[in-house]
Amino acid sequence: MAGRQQRPRGVRPHVTGRPGDRDVQCSASSAPGCYITMPMASIQAFSPAALGPLTLKNRFIKAATFEGVMPRGQVSPALVDFHAEVARGGAAMTTVAYCAVSPGGRVHRDTVVLDAERARQLRALTDAVHAEGALACAQIGHAGLVANTVSNRAPTLAPSTRLSAPAMGVVRAATAHQLDGVVDDFGAAAAHAVDAGFDAIEIHMGHGYLLSSFFSPNLNRRTDRYGGDTARRAELARRVAERVRRTVGDTVAVTAKFNMDDGVRRGFWLTDSLPTARLLEADGHLDALQLTGGSSLANPMYYFRGDVPLDEFIASQPRAVGLGLRLIGKRMFREYPFTEAFFAPQARQFRAALSMPLILLGGINRMDTVTAALDDGFAFVAMARALLREPDLVNRFREKTATEGLCVHCQKCMPTVYSGTHCVVRSGEPVNLSGLAMS
Template sequence: MPMASKLGNSAFTPMRLGPLTLKNRFIKAATFEGRMPRGEVTNDLIDFHTEVAEGGAAMTTVAYCAISPGGRVHRDTIVLDRRRAAALRRLTDAVHARDTLVCAQIGHAGLVANTRSNRVRTLAPSTRFSAPAMGLVRGATTAQLDEVIDDFGVAARNAVEAGFDAVELHLGHGYLLSSFFSPNLNKRKDRFGGDTVRRAELARRVIERVRAETGDTVAVTAKFNMDDGVRGGFWLTDSLPTARLLESDGYLDALELTGGSSLLNPMYYFRGEVPMAEFIASQPAAVGLGLRLIGRRLFREYPFEEAFFLPLARQFREALSMPLILLGGVNTMATVSAALADGFEFVAMARALLRDPALVNEFRSGSAREGLCVHCTKCMATIFGGTRCVLRDESPSQTVGHATHV
């Protein structure tokens, strides 16, 4: 059998992820769904994930579940407390009924939190101005960080109660734990700041607590920044040693490799043309005016390339023995085959499944070798009213046979 054919077949063979067995190598990456007004679980949110499940992915990821009110990105973010856990049971049951597993991404937004929307203060490693917070964010005290660790444990326990099969810790994109890794955001002089090892201390303590709370029946993974895409930020010289520390601790079942900063350089992990006109149209007039004036400076533009994180991710595959999940511009069966050939256990897809949630089934049947996503990034501006592919909205036939899509 030709090598390409063997690799294509292996994409649809089961693979272990900690205590779980995934039916294939495809994971729906966390993509903020924009379907939880005031942080409530809605039918639209459930439909979003059951559609992905029906489309063939082995596991879908609910994003983003905050560990506390202050850890929300904004007021329309789920806080994974006991009440929401009970409501999320409807979602996990619906996904399981489609023979698919489901993961809860949990985290604290830190400097990325919109404090005016949340009406609660947020936290940072060190005091600094944050544009999303619209003001100065104070460096956290050690007592506050102890509370963060406790809150992660509670959220993880609630995820188990809600029926999730896996918990993904958000260690990327400038969120709180990611910001502690960063030498240009973390200027602390205590045990949580300084060299690479001390800057990893908070994340390591969080991961240990989460594993203690979830036990050995739930997979624990982490979305982990390889590169902040920011001068003086977290880069391979720090991220590779940090990943080795996380592997040596033995609490994680896999790393999903990412990069970029929602605080300072968000297009680094999207890649493609900045949908500035759509962003402006989706915002209140005052915010829209601000984007007209300085938007191009806030959103740097990077050309799209298939599997754009693969060169960085190969450094981690060489350095680590633990399972790795490749993320970033996966849109073709050839990319999936190349990732498996390079030793990655899974691939995570986001925009490709927004465009066509049934793509995994189409890959399996051979009816498609490439997704329909054209990498226009216009989906980015839809998160305020229900994350979706704007091209798919113009193609009613795409929704036939699937759950309701908004």
Template sequence: MAPQLVVHAAPPASTAFTPTTLGPLTLKNRFIKAATFEGRMPRGEVTDDLVDFHLEVARGGAAMTTVAYCAVSPGGRVHRDTMVLDRRRAGDLRRLTDAVHAENTLVCAQIGHAGLVANTRSNRMATLAPSTRISAPAMGLVRAATVAQLGEVVDDFGTAARNAVEAGFDAIEVHLGHGYLVSSFFSPNLNKRTDQFGGDTVRRAELARRVVERVRREAGDGVAVTAKFNMDDGVRGGFWLTDSLPTARLLESDGHLDALELTGGSSLLNPMYYFRGDVPMAEFIASQPAIVGLGLRIVGPRMFRTYPFEEAFFLPLARQFRDALTMPLILLGGVNTMETVDTAMAEGFEFVAMGRALLRDPMLVDKFRRGSTREGLCVHCTKCMATIYDGTRCVLRERDVEKES
């Protein structure tokens, strides 16, 4: 009997490289560069280095890159080197958005108010909280915001949205996560108010709903509006699925958002929950002034808990939202392989967002598309966390560049 010819079928093409819509936009593929504080805006100014950071991502094949973090007011900065998305910076940001657009890539502005995460000494101005409490990042007591002050916050988000449109951004991501101001109102651990902004789940969601409604109104119909949304604070007594799922349903029912990007953890109380991997404590201490480094030696081990890295570590939580919602969802957290991307697409997530994987290799999306690799190079050491003060980067990639030169 003659030997039979065995024909191996080619693997099916990934749906991750098919264009799809996000509100009024059409994205060329399903990959979004997640907001990662770039550390390239001294005193909050737009620099060539900041433009180049996002140009590299655009040339690497992502459909959209996200500029982070754009504060809605001076008091809402994380520290003095955070950009405020005011009218002047909007003009300066035009060269960034124009440059990214020239690479056939869209660009998003993440806007927010740092709240309890704001370093008041660096900013030289007070910040706001749902309820009065001590904040380590603020280095002191932060007082509860008045109703009038919250009205100003809503106005500030609206102004920042208008400025984002003026700057040429295609999308606006409202920061509703990580213990920043609006996120902190969700948390029963941080929000002890008894007025219309505190109490049950619905009242704790009131500020977020007002903010998102204002951003949508000011942004208009030509810009996508998304939100980075906490599923779980990773803190005992904090925001968890029993609150976050009904809150997400409220945001969906309001109809102002084009997608939710699902995240978790608290920059205030548990930041490693949304990073996962080794804690770069020695590098953190070395990057800080001596007095701050001493404080980190004392409180760092309690604040920076260890969570072993797992691929797609937020997927089990995100599945709860995919089951409960019909709106588009963006999967974030440990997306490093094409297998993970294809799983996300198969389970009904419209997009994936990547942070550290693209710091390690900005060309990764294009390599996925060409089939030259199916896994990124990130080793999840998290040493990039300590570089945010002088230019966020992958320390391994930095060594690669040094070898090439």
């Protein structure tokens, strides 16, 4: 199994490679906006690589995708099996999606809160992943405006007072004292992640969740230390990263899932996100950034791309919510054609501006895309839907029995988060959650 290696804090592994000197013609499935540049010497996708104190056996990470198998926030055997299968399929590390740092920070009641009891339950998951030769990462976060307060039966927080559809009402601006508590909650969750046996912690700084919403000039209208210019809007995220690092030291890797842009008018854009990333890099608390974009509040298809499964979403919801989706669904779920590595144009600007390791995310389905990303200087690639369709795709790439995944980007896996996230092409049967909570 790949393991930990110690290095001085703040010393980054050198990543070679920048856009190269010969272009590869894009396939029809890649164009338009294709991202493939091939230098003459390729970095090997299956060579080990450093991530903070860790050595990953290859460059493939399973990105966090909400698994939908945590009834009332309990860790289930289905959750363990989900990640063990990905580990068995060849990924170097698999990420458990969205472990809330507090009850009010859950997306809804079927979200894990990373406390001492859940840490004990999650040990079965990390043990299973390690037994398959992979590493395990816990994504931790606070949902903020994305939290369903009715389901959670707990209030949530926002940078500024505003109406939130998921909260089904007005969310009040967090006080400075409440934000101190959020920082404490992230530190406590990080400690529990270490106790659970996780090798890495990913701080959620994207998709309109709490830390991401503080970045946004559209959502953050504060005039105190947490609002105003780019640096002040980054203050909460920087405090969280510092607390998590101080809590865990060099025992695990610490990364962040970071929004490059929200895909929303007057939202977080590269003019703010690039300087924010430079601040996070200069602080030295993070081992890598996984680059993403979009808003769960206003533009979720921005980070999915491809077909919009609106009918399936409507069918998966209670009747009243389904009726609402019929009225506003086409405005909320905008269509973005799928292109291979769709976040690469923005991500390459981050690669040019930063020296820290970066993880490329977003529609990576082909082996030549992986090779090109590594040649372009990205340390790792993160894959999600491709591994829902084929959990063993990394092994098949390594064995050269496949050069492209079978995911067709229909996005019909998205509505299955309410019944156990799965590829409907691979298996149309929902996961039976009855009696699955682990003791």
